[in-house]
Amino acid sequence: MIFNSFEFLLFLPIVFILYWYVFKALKWQNLFIVAASYVFYGWWDWRFLILIFLTTCCSYASGLMIERHEGQRHKQKAICAANIILNLLILGYFKYCNFFGENFALLLRRFGLQAHWTTLDILLPVGISFYTFQALSYTIDVYHHKLQATRNLPAFFAFISFFPQLVAGPIERATHLLPQFLVSRSFDYNKATDGMCQILWGLFKKMVIADNCATAVNQIFNEYQSLNGVTLFTGAFLFTFQIYGDFSGYSDIAIGTARLFGIQLMRNFNVPYFSRDIAEFWRRWHISLTTWFRDYIYIPLGGSHHGKWKTARNTLIIFLTSGFWHGANWTFVLWGAYHAMLFFPLFILGRNRKHTDIVAHGKRLPSLRESMQMAITFLLVLIGWIVFRAEHIGQACNYISRMVTQLHPCLPEYGKKSILFITALIFMEWIQRDKEHGLQFAPNFLSPHSRRNQVLRWSVYLCVSLFVLIFAGTQAEFIYFQF
Amino acid sequence: MNTFLTRFLIRVLLLGITTALSLITLQVLLPERQDDYLQAYNQKCRLLETIPSPRIIFIGGSNLAFSLDSHRIQDSLHLPVINYGLHAGIGLKYMVDDIATYAQKGDILVFAPEYSHFYGAMYGESVAITGLLAASHWKKLHLLNIRQIINVICGLPHHISVKLLPSIPNERTYSASNFNEYGDEAKHWELSSMPYIKTNSIKGTFDSEFGNYFVSQIRNLQQKCQVYLIPPVYRESNFKLNREKVKKVADFLQEAQCPYLVTPVRHVLPDSCAYDTEYHMNRSGVDIYTSRIIEELKQAIRIPAQTQEPDFPIKVLHTPMQNSDACTPLTGTVSSSIQWICDCSPENANGRRWE
Numbered sequence: 013m014i015f016n017s018f019e020f021l022l023f024l025p026i027v028f029i030l031y032w033y034v035f036k037a038l039k040w041q042n043l044f045i046v047a048a049s050y051v052f053y054g055w056w057d058w059r060f061l062i063l064i065f066l067t068t069c070c071s072y073a074s075g076l077m078i079e080r081h082e083g084q085r086h087k088q089k090a091i092c093a094a095n096i097i098l099n100l101l102i103l104g105y106f107k108y109c110n111f112f113g114e115n116f117a118l119l120l121r122r123f124g125l126q127a128h129w130t131t132l133d134i135l136l137p138v139g140i141s142f143y144t145f146q147a148l149s150y151t152i153d154v155y156h157h158k159l160q161a162t163r164n165l166p167a168f169f170a171f172i173s174f175f176p177q178l179v180a181g182p183i184e185r186a187t188h189l190l191p192q193f194l195v196s197r198s199f200d201y202n203k204a205t206d207g208m209c210q211i212l213w214g215l216f217k218k219m220v221i222a223d224n225c226a227t228a229v230n231q232i233f234n235e236y237q238s239l240n241g242v243t244l245f246t247g248a249f250l251f252t253f254q255i256y257g258d259f260s261g262y263s264d265i266a267i268g269t270a271r272l273f274g275i276q277l278m279r280n281f282n283v284p285y286f287s288r289d290i291a292e293f294w295r296r297w298h299i300s301l302t303t304w305f306r307d308y309i310y311i312p313l314g315g316s317h318h319g320k321w322k323t324a325r326n327t328l329i330i331f332l333t334s335g336f337w338h339g340a341n342w343t344f345v346l347w348g349a350y351h352a353m354l355f356f357p358l359f360i361l362g363r364n365r366k367h368t369d370i371v372a373h374g375k376r377l378p379s380l381r382e383s384m385q386m387a388i389t390f391l392l393v394l395i396g397w398i399v400f401r402a403e404h405i406g407q408a409c410n411y412i413s414r415m416v417t418q419l420h421p422c423l424p425e426y427g428k429k430s431i432l433f434i435t436a437l438i439f440m441e442w443i444q445r446d447k448e449h450g451l452q453f454a455p456n457f458l459s460p461h462s463r464r465n466q467v468l469r470w471s472v473y474l475c476v477s478l479f480v481l482i483f484a485g486t487q488a489e490f491i492y493f494q495f
Numbered sequence: 496m497n498t499f500l501t502r503f504l505i506r507v508l509l510l511g512i513t514t515a516l517s518l519i520t521l522q523v524l525l526p527e528r529q530d531d532y533l534q535a536y537n538q539k540c541r542l543l544e545t546i547p548s549p550r551i552i553f554i555g556g557s558n559l560a561f562s563l564d565s566h567r568i569q570d571s572l573h574l575p576v577i578n579y580g581l582h583a584g585i586g587l588k589y590m591v592d593d594i595a596t597y598a599q600k601g602d603i604l605v606f607a608p609e610y611s612h613f614y615g616a617m618y619g620e621s622v623a624i625t626g627l628l629a630a631s632h633w634k635k636l637h638l639l640n641i642r643q644i645i646n647v648i649c650g651l652p653h654h655i656s657v658k659l660l661p662s663i664p665n666e667r668t669y670s671a672s673n674f675n676e677y678g679d680e681a682k683h684w685e686l687s688s689m690p691y692i693k694t695n696s697i698k699g700t701f702d703s704e705f706g707n708y709f710v711s712q713i714r715n716l717q718q719k720c721q722v723y724l725i726p727p728v729y730r731e732s733n734f735k736l737n738r739e740k741v742k743k744v745a746d747f748l749q750e751a752q753c754p755y756l757v758t759p760v761r762h763v764l765p766d767s768c769a770y771d772t773e774y775h776m777n778r779s780g781v782d783i784y785t786s787r788i789i790e791e792l793k794q795a796i797r798i799p800a801q802t803q804e805p806d807f808p809i810k811v812l813h814t815p816m817q818n819s820d821a822c823t824p825l826t827g828t829v830s831s832s833i834q835w836i837c838d839c840s841p842e843n844a845n846g847r848r849w850e
Contacts, residue, residue, distance in 0.1 A: 032500055201499040208507060235691050429660060470510070477514040478521075481652040482659065 013055035015265045016219055016484075023052065028272055038196045042166035045193075045273070049175035053138075060137040063102065068172045070095055071147040075154045075161035075168075092155040096148055103144045106136055111340030139179030141337055145304055147172055150186035152308055159187050167193035176269040180262045182280040182300035185307075189277070197274030207271030209451035212473065214264030215480045216450070220433050221257030223485025225250040228427035233401060236411050241419030243426060244411060250427045251401050252394045253434050256285065259298070264449055283445045285393070285438075286371050288385035290354040291364040293393060301337070305330040320360070327359060328352045338400070343408060347400045354392055370446050433483065451476065518651055522629070525658040533626040534671035535560075535581060539678045540597075540631070542577045548599035550575040551792070554590050555607035556583025557680075558727040561775035564785040565677030571789045572796070574603070578678035583774070585627045586619025586646075587612035588705070591712040592638045602720040603796055605788075606713070607727045609774060610737065613706055613744045615699030618642045625650030626657075667771070684778045689771040694732045697740045703747065710751040723795055724748060726759035728784045733773035734763045757791050 013019050027048045035044040054061045074095035081087040104112075120126075150171070153159040162168050171190045177183075232239060232247030239247075263280035270277045284296035294302055310330050316323040328349075335348020358364040371386065372378040378386065395412065402408035424431075440450045447453075453469060527534070543552070551574050553559045559580020569576040579594065587608045598604060609616070618624075618640075625647045628635060639647065662668065666686065673682035716722050726745070734741060741759050748754050768780030776784055 029504075033497075199500050199503075201503055204503050205506075234693070238690055428663070432660075473510055474513055474517065477510060478517055481514065481518065482521075482656040484652065 217261030584623025621650030
């Protein structure tokens with residue numbers, strides 16, 4: 013079931029009403045969330061449920077076993093490692109088996125050995141990378157004593173399978189999400205209203221921005237060999253916003269939906285295209301994954317405490333892993349390496365934490381210098397997205413080379429409407445850049461006592477709702493489901 | 496808590512209702528675009544209302560609109576021709592129900608539905624059917640069932656979006672003004688084919704329930720008209736990809752005693768004949784398809800007494816088409832890979848004649 017579907021339009025209100033009106037006790041609420049989440053996930057393919065059930069049971073059991081062996085660190089380490097290996101094996105089999113097999117066979121053939129890999133027909137379970145990482149975070153946190161192992165089975169199942177963020181994140185930490193399932197929740201009108209606004213904003217980003225861009229992007233990437241540089245640049249530009257609208261739109265809908273159920277999820281995007289350098293971009297893009305890699309890979313490897321070379325090595329590892337996490341294709345690895353390459357100069361010069369605040373804070377417009385910085389960062393990110401979108405590295409190279417060599421001044425042939433919508437998005441995001449989402453108004457603006465503000469607020473909601481309905485594009489699936 | 500919860504639900508509901516009302520208001524206030532492709536439907540309806548019987552009416556989706564030269568057929572068969580084909584997205588159910596209101600005694604109805612109609616598209620796509628009904632000023636709402644009405648409701652927002660933000664037209668833009676007096680989309684005859692045409696697979700599962708409905712409607716029409724069913728024109732690559740699905744449609748119709756007049760492979764044309772989709776042919780493709788239809792109808796139809804009796808060159812069915820400049824004749828190109836349905840013998844063609 014996907015968020016922008018008719019099924020979800022029925023599913024959400026039913027679950028919401030039953031959750032608050034019928035299942036009022038905490039235990040029942042958690043059990044109901046698990047049941048609803050399994051229906052939501054099983055809607056794709058009921059066989060996926062076996063895997064998530066297995067992952068949940070293993071992680072739950074490993075948490076309890078780690079706690080039972082308190083004081084025996086080596087045993088705890090073995091249990092934790094076993095759970096990590098098991099989860100990664102499942103992930104590896106379903107996501108990377110064919111990739112490794114094909115590349116290994118290719119390698120052997122390079123050495124003159126006869127090798128042929130028959131591609132296995134493996135169905136990739138939707139969102140497996142997301143819930144696997146979430147489950148791993150629990151075991152590792154229990155091992156590091158950041159969290160007590162829970163005995164509350166419904167709460168743990170709800171933590172792993174919570175439907176709003178199950179298939180495309182945000183990848184939650186056990187320390188943040190699990191405790192929320194252990195305490196009783198009550199309906200908060202303001203949070204729910206804000207959640208609905210965030211859902212609306214997410215739908216706008218997904219259905220208006222991403223889905224409209226998708227049509228033009230698919231056309232341009234399919235026919236790139238016969239198109240001019242301006243059109244290819246437009247294709248890359250549109251994909252830059254397609255992937256942002258698609259993924260951040262999903263995150264907004266997920267966070268908003270969770271708020272309807274009294275659950276607060278972590279922020280996943282923070283206006284990344286207003287970043288002034290690549291380091292800032294990575295602090296604002298897919299925050300839950302970036303911080304996951306920081307907490308569970310970068311810091312355990314030594315972080316930045318063992319000299320510049322080791323720090324550079326650790327940085328390269330997380331960028332490559334991040335790329336590879338996105339999919340079994342060398343394009344993703346190259347994309348990760350490309351971003352690492354952009355990050356290193358900042359790191360060597362010690363400027364990787366220069367921009368930690370929001371751009372042009374307290375001002376209406378950015379300075380010329382800030383504008384230039386944002387434009388350059390955006391351009392660098394855009395080139396990275398071409399590699400990310402391409403089917404193979406050769407296509408990415410051809411696309412970029414054609415984009416540069418065939419650059420003649422002309423108007424873009426595709427995506428004119430999308431550019432109009434993107435302009436509206438940039439405008440809204442710019443004026444709301446210090447807020448959590450585009451439809452979050454200032455507290456005084458939210459005041460129910462001012463009738464004028466109320467009318468204005470509802471007019472904005474109505475306009476965005478109409479915009480979403482009228483200008484929705486045709487593509488339905490979320491890109492990040494495949495990751 | 497319950498008070499807040501109820502208040503929240505009421506407000507969400509109010510927003511939903513207001514949005515729906517705003518949509519209806521926009522639909523009413525914004526004028527329909529006169530150059531919209533689906534406006535051609537009104538022109539076709541006028542032809543159906545004004546041209547007296549006996550006449551040949553072609554019914555189907557855009558495969559007919561884009562791939563037929565009705566003038567040639569009219570000259571060959573000496574009967575007025577109306578090309579009702581417009582858009583597969585309006586759904587085969589609507590087409591059958593609509594044409595039943597126009598059919599007169601003595602008419603010759605030739606159905607060429609797209610294969611996708613038997614795989615879930617029978618009730619139409621929301622965007623097309625909404626556009627069609629809006630173009631015809633909602634006069635034909637009574638023809639719709641509940642599923643079609645849902646489709647119309649779902650298509651309303653997109654229809655409004657087209658009125659609010661119309662595309663900038665170019666020479667390839669589909670438009671009502673591109674149709675000739677027979678109902679053929681004739682403007683594209685002068686244009687070159689698109690360089691890249693996607694080879695789509697037919698999605699969905701075969702809907703035998705709708706198939707039965709379609710057959711029963713055909714039987715009703717047979718009470719007063721001659722009715723023939725022909726396969727749509729189809730691009731070779733798509734045919735190869737969707738062979739099993741095409742076969743299933745042909746088999747179903749055969750079993751229902753309502754077979755195609757000829758085997759589907761007769762209407763499969765080389766990729767070079769396609770204009771911009773698997774069902775839309777360029778000028779060369781139009782010529783081949785039209786020639787084949789003329790031959791097939793000459794064999795099949797009972798010509799009314801007042802028109803000149805044509806000779807039936809049955810052997811023509813086996814000879815390559817003469818007027819294909821850019822296209823390679825199909826004979827010998829795909830036949831080896833599609834043996835299952837490649838029997839185009841005159842005997843078979845006659846055997847498939849049904850009325």
